[in-house]
Amino acid sequence: MEFYDVIKSRWSVRSFDDRKVEQDKIDRILNVARTAPTAKNMQPVRILCAVSDNALEKLNSISPCIYNAPLVFIVCSDNSACWTSPQGKSRGEMDASIAATHIMLAAANEGLGSCWVCMFDPQKLSKEFGLAENIVPQCLIVVGYPSSNAKPADRHFDRLPLSETVKYV
Ligand SMILES: Cc1cc2nc3c(=O)[nH]c(=O)nc-3n(C[C@H](O)[C@H](O)[C@H](O)COP(=O)(O)O)c2cc1C
Secondary structure, three states: OOHHHHHHHOOEOOOEOOOOOOHHHHHHHHHHHHOOOOHHHOOOEEEEEEOOHHHHHHHHHHOOOOOOOOEEEEEEEEOOOOOEOOOOOEOHHHHHHHHHHHHHHHHHHOOOEEEEEOOOOHHHHHHHOOOOOOEEEEEEEEEEOEOOOOOOOHHHHOOOOHHHHOOOO
C-alpha cells in the first residue's frame, strides 16, 4: 500500500474475528519493528508475541482490552539496555512506542486491524509471563482480522486542526 493510504486506512479495531494471522505476516511485521530507531541505537525493545490459547487467556485476565484478538504483541523495554539522558531520563518507553507504532502501521499495510492498549496490569503481566525485573511491559498491540461488524469509534474522526497543535517559531 502507498504510505499515506496506510496512514488513512488505520483505525483502532476493537472487535476481531477468529481467523488466525498468517506467520509470514507476523514475520514481516516483526521485521518492521526490528528496524525502528532507538535512542543511540541501544535497541532495548523486547517483544513477546502471544498467539497460543494459553498466552491469550492470560492476557484476557490482565487487560479488558484484548477484544478477542488472535495475536497480541507485548512491547517491552529492557531497562538495563536503554539509553538514559544526562538528566537521568530513561528512553525505553519512547523506544518501545516507536516500535509499537511501526507494528500498528505494518499491520495496517498487511490488511490487518490493530489497537494500541495501555489498559493492563503491568505487574500481573510480568508475573504471568515470568518477565525479569529489567523487562518493562510498555504497551500491548492487539492485532487480527476485523470482525464484520467492526467499525471506527466516533473519536477516530475527531482530530484537532493543525492550527491548534502546531506553531511555527
Ligand atoms: C498510548 C495509547 C494508549 C491507548 N490505550 C488504549 C486502551 O487501553 N484501550 C483501547 O481500547 N484503546 C486504547 N488506545 C486507542 C485510542 O483510544 C485511539 O487510538 C484513539 O481514540 C484514536 O482513535 P483511532 O485509533 O481509531 O484513530 C490507546 C492509544 C494510544 C496511542
